[in-house]
Each structure stands twice: as C-alpha cells, then as structure tokens.
Amino acid sequence: MSKRKEEEVLSAFDGYDEGIRLLLEETQRRAEESHLPPAVKKKMAELKQKAEERKRKAKEKWEKAKEMRVSVYLPKTLQQEIQEIAQTEGTSESQVMTYLLFEAVERYKKKEIGFWGYKHPSESPRYDFILVHPKDTERTGKIESRKSQKNNWSG
Amino acid sequence: MTKVIAFVNQKGGVGKTTSAITLGHGLAIAGRKVVLVDGDKQGHIERHLNIPKKPGFRRWFYEEEPLEEHLIEARPNLWVLPGDKSTNLVIGKLRDEPLATPMFVKRLRQELEMGNFEVGMIDLGPGLDHLQMAAMMAADYVLIPVSPRFLDMDGVAEVTQTMAELNYSQGKEWRRFIILPTMYMRMWKESGVRLRELVERFGAMVWPPIPNDPRVVEAPGRGKTLWEYAAETKAVKGIETGEKRIGGYEEALERLKKLLEEG
Numbered sequence: 285m286s287k288r289k290e291e292e293v294l295s296a297f298d299g300y301d302e303g304i305r306l307l308l309e310e311t312q313r314r315a316e317e318s319h320l321p322p323a324v325k326k327k328m329a330e331l332k333q334k335a336e337e338r339k340r341k342a343k344e345k346w347e348k349a350k351e352m353r354v355s356v357y358l359p360k361t362l363q364q365e366i367q368e369i370a371q372t373e374g375t376s377e378s379q380v381m382t383y384l385l386f387e388a389v390e391r392y393k394k395k396e397i398g399f400w401g402y403k404h405p406s407e408s409p410r411y412d413f414i415l416v417h418p419k420d421t422e423r424t425g426k427i428e429s430r431k432s433q434k435n436n437w438s439g
Numbered sequence: 440m441t442k443v444i445a446f447v448n449q450k451g452g453v454g455k456t457t458s459a460i461t462l463g464h465g466l467a468i469a470g471r472k473v474v475l476v477d478g479d480k481q482g483h484i485e486r487h488l489n490i491p492k493k494p495g496f497r498r499w500f501y502e503e504e505p506l507e508e509h510l511i512e513a514r515p516n517l518w519v520l521p522g523d524k525s526t527n528l529v530i531g532k533l534r535d536e537p538l539a540t541p542m543f544v545k546r547l548r549q550e551l552e553m554g555n556f557e558v559g560m561i562d563l564g565p566g567l568d569h570l571q572m573a574a575m576m577a578a579d580y581v582l583i584p585v586s587p588r589f590l591d592m593d594g595v596a597e598v599t600q601t602m603a604e605l606n607y608s609q610g611k612e613w614r615r616f617i618i619l620p621t622m623y624m625r626m627w628k629e630s631g632v633r634l635r636e637l638v639e640r641f642g643a644m645v646w647p648p649i650p651n652d653p654r655v656v657e658a659p660g661r662g663k664t665l666w667e668y669a670a671e672t673k674a675v676k677g678i679e680t681g682e683k684r685i686g687g688y689e690e691a692l693e694r695l696k697k698l699l700e701e702g
Contacts, residue, residue, distance in 0.1 A: 300638050303647035303677075303685035307623075308638070310680065311631025 359420050441551040442699055443559045445578035450594030451565030454584040454621035456483045457655055457665075458688075459562040461675075464664040465692040467516035471557045471699075474510065476547075477522035478529075478574060479564035485521050488513040489662030496522040500529045500543060506550040514664070518556070526570075533569035540569070544577040558699065567597055575605060579614045580698070586622040587633030587648070595637070615698065616644060619691060623648030625678055646694060647686030650678050 300308070317328065358366075366384075370377045391397045403413040404427050416423040446455040459475060467473045477484040482492035495509035499520060510518045533539045551559045561574040575581055581602060585595050595618060605611045618641055624630045630648075638645045649655075652674035658665050665675055665688060673679075677687030684690075 301643055301645065301647055303683070303690075304634065304638055304645060306680055306683070307625070307648070307678065307685060308631065308635050310625070311628070311635070314626075314631070315628065 359422050361419070361421070441548065441556050441559055442580070443548065443551070443561065443578045444580045444582055444695075445561045445563065445571075445574040446582050446584065447563050447567075447571055447575060447598050448583050448585060448591075448594040449565060449567040449571070449597050450585070450591050453586045453591055453594065454619075454649065454655075455479075456487065456562050457658075458582065458584045458619060458621065458649070458691075459560050460484060460487055461665045461688045462692055462695055463558070463560045464514060464517055464666055465688065466558055466695070466699075467514055468666060469692075469696065470516065472516050472518075472555060473558045473560065474518045474520060474551060474554070474556045475513075476520045476559060476561040478526065478561050478570055480522060480524050480526040481564060482521065482523045483659070484519055484562055487659040487662070488517075488519065488664070490519060490521065492523045493521040494523050494525040495520050497525040497528050500546070501525075501532055506546075507554055510554075530568060530570045533573050540573045540576060543573040547577045567601055572601070572605065575602065575613075576609065576611055581613055581616040582619055583616065584619045584621045585637070587620050587630045587637065589629070589633065592633055592636065595641075599641075618645045620645065620648035620686075622651040623678070623686065624651045646691055647677070649674055649686060649688060649691070 317325065320328070366377050366380055370380045373380065388397065399415055402417065403415050406412055406414045408414075414423070414427065416427055418424070446459045448455055456479065463473045463475045475484055477496060485492045490511055490513050493509070493511075495511070498504045499506050499509050506520065510520055513519045533543060536542075547559065561578065563571050563574055581598070583595055583598050585591055599616070602611075602613065602616060618637060620634055620637065623634065634645075634648065650673045652672055654669040654672040655665065655674045658668040661668050665672070669675065673687065675688045677684035677690055
C-alpha cells in the first residue's frame with residue numbers, strides 16, 4: 285500500500301462525523317438527565333413541553349402566514365419609501381403595503397387611476413404589455429434603451 | 440468503470456437487503472445504471488421488489504451462463520440478478536474449486552463492465568462463508584449495515600477482521616469500507632452506547648444512522664422500495680434534531696454518490 289493511500293485510510297478512522305457527534309451529545313445529555321432528582325426532572329419535562337408548545341404554535345403561525353405571502357419585484361426607491369412610512373407610522377412594511385394597495389385598488393376600480401400612456405408593448409410570450417410607473421426609473425431606463433436599440437437596427 | 444459494493448454482515452436482520460435496495464434504487468432514480476445481485480438464498484430482493492424468485496445467480500455462476508441473460512429490469516435503471524435456494528450451489532462451487540473465487544471476481548466485474556453498468560451491488564445473506572469472501576474480493580467498497588445492539592456489534596468485528604485477513608493473505612485493497620448503523624432508536628440508551636463504541640473504533644468510517652422506522656418493515660409487503668412507499672418517512676429523511684436532520688437513507692445516498700464520483 286502506498287504511503288499516501290495508507291494515510292488516506294488511516295485518516296478515515298480519525299474524528300467523528302458531525303451528525304453523529306450531535307447524536308452522541310444528545311445521548312450523553314439524556315444519560316446525565318436520568319440521574320437528576322425527580323423534582324428537577326419534572327421541572328425540566330415541563331419546560332421542555334412548554335418549549336415544544338411554543339415551537340408548535342410558531343410553526344402553525346408561520347404555516348398560516350405562508351398562504352398570504354407573495355414575492356413581487358419592487359424598485360429600490362419604492363422599498364425605501366415604504367420602509368420610511370412604516371418607521372414613521374410605527375408599523376410593519378407588510379401592513380403599510382397592504383393599506384396602500386387596498387386604497388390604490390379601490391381608486392383603480394373607480395377609474396381614478398388609469399394605466400393609459402404607461403403601457404408599452406412587451407416581447408414576453410406571457411404578457412402583452414410592460415406597465416411602467418413614471419417614477420420607476422429602473423424600468424423606464426430599460427424601456428428607453430430597448431427603444432433606442434430598435435431605432436438603431438431599423439436605421 | 441463499474442463500481443462494486445458488497446453489503447456484508449454475518450449477523451442477519453440488520454438491514455443489508457433494505458439498504459442495498461434503497462440505495463440501489465436511489466442511485467437508479469438519480470440516473471445511474473445499477474445491478475443488484477441477490478447473493479442471499481432467501482431471495483428477499485425479489486420479494487421486496489415484487490419480481491419472481493429465479494435461479495439467476497446459480498445459472499450465471501454455477502452453469503456459467505452470461506449475466507445479461509438472467510438480469511431482470513425491476514425498475515427503470517435498476518436491474519436484478521435474482522437468487523433462490525439454489526444459490527447454495529454457488530457457495531459449494533466457491534468452496535470446492537480452488538480457482539472459483541478469482542473466476543467469480545473476474546466474471547462479475549467484466550460482465551458488469553460489458554453491460555455498461557455503473558454500479559453493482561451484491562446483497563449477501565447472513566454469514567461469512569465463501570460467497571461473502573468472494574463478494575468482498577470483487578468489491579471496491581464494503582458496506583456493513585449494523586443495528587447498534589450488543590450482539591449485532593460482533594458481526595462488524597468479524598467482517599472487518601476478515602477484511603484484514605483478506606488484505607494480508609490475498610493483498611486485497613478496498614477503496615473504503617462503510618459502517619451504516621441501522622434501526623437506530625434515539626430514545627434507547629443502548630443505541631447511543633453502541634453507536635459511541637462504533638465511532639470510537641472506526642471514526643469517520645461510521646456514517647450517520649438510519650432511524651428505526653416501522654415503514655421500513657411495511658415496504659416489502661407492498662412490493663415497493665422506500666422511495667416509492669414512504670419517501671418522507673424518517674428512515675429516509677433522518678432524525679430531526681432542532682434545525683438539522685441527521686442520517687437517513689437520503690443522506691447515505693448523497694454520501695454514496697459523492698464517494699462514487701470521487702472514484
């Protein structure tokens with residue numbers, strides 16, 4: 285057996301696997317706990333039960349909230365503005381967004397807000413238009429550069 | 440090049456067949472072409488995968504017929520060389536004919552290579568006789584499933600000692616041997632004590648354990664592998680400790696893939 289191979293083989297005997305170390309620590313802890321006085325054991329069991337209950341409730345809450353969670357792309361400037369409003373009002377960003385969106389949707393339905401003039405033809409197979417708010421400088425920039433590229437090709 | 444893995448432990452009921460099927464099917468699902476050689480005369484691989492028991496192993500080695508004629512595709516990418524009680528004749532041949540073992544090694548490796556199989560897994564019955572020796576001689580890796588209980592630990596000692604003897608007398612080298620603790624019962628002190636004994640002796644050769652799980656016992660009766668019957672069960676997913684899951688066949692499979700990639 286070559287020296288390198290031999291070293292490789294021997295090194296495999298060194299150390300514990302990280303997962304196994306965790307399991308062994310847990311076994312050790314259980315063994316130590318088994319020697320504690322009954323009153324302490326009872327107290328520990330109660331604390332453990334409470335911790336598990338808290339964990340279960342947190343998990344339930346998270347699962348419930350998951351249904352309402354959405355991912356959207358927002359320009360950085362708008363994100364900052366929402367953060368500022370939330371800080372000023374002492375509330376969460378989600379709540380500010382929800383409030384403002386309710387207001388905006390209602391105004392849209394009443395035709396107080398329209399998209400006319402802000403819709404540009406889209407090249408995406410999924411959408412017909414790209415809707416860009418005049419303050420959305422990132423998207424406006426992209427639209428402008430696409431337009432100028434097209435002009436260059438046609439010219 | 441085909442890699443051969445022998446599943447050995449002289450103790451019975453430690454999870455050799457379950458581990459071979461679960462890891463073999465896991466590799467097959469991942470797109471590798473795998474052969475499971477049923478070297479156990481009980482023919483439990485066939486029962487588990489719901490295919491007929493046949494004397495394929497005997498016909499291949501004892502009658503010297505081509506391997507490919509006896510392979511059954513049990514699942515996509517997963518082929519089985521079936522066995523039955525006539526596997527005894529293979530053991531007899533290996534015992535009685537001096538050149539049978541080198542012939543076994545040569546033929547198995549050559550024919551797996553010719554069939555473009557990436558992995559050959561030999562599931563062996565309990566014991567440590569001529570067939571287990573020949574399988575170990577043919578293997579690149581020896582995987583020793585062991586349930587961490589007092590008497591079962593003896594099997595590991597016997598296998599590793601036999602490996603050392605084969606290394607000494609035959610010059611056989613393995614790329615790696617793996618100890619896979621199975622049926623690990625987290626709440627049972629004995630499991631923890633025996634697991635500690637294993638890692639103190641074999642260090643990183645011991646992989647994180649497969650938790651004890653009734654689903655493992657149910658799967659063969661349904662003719663399904665664990666991936667088909669209960670892919671979300673703890674024997675597959677591992678033991679939950681806080682944020683991290685430890686062990687389980689999923690982790691063992693990932694480690695095996697890595698090992699095979701490293702060559």
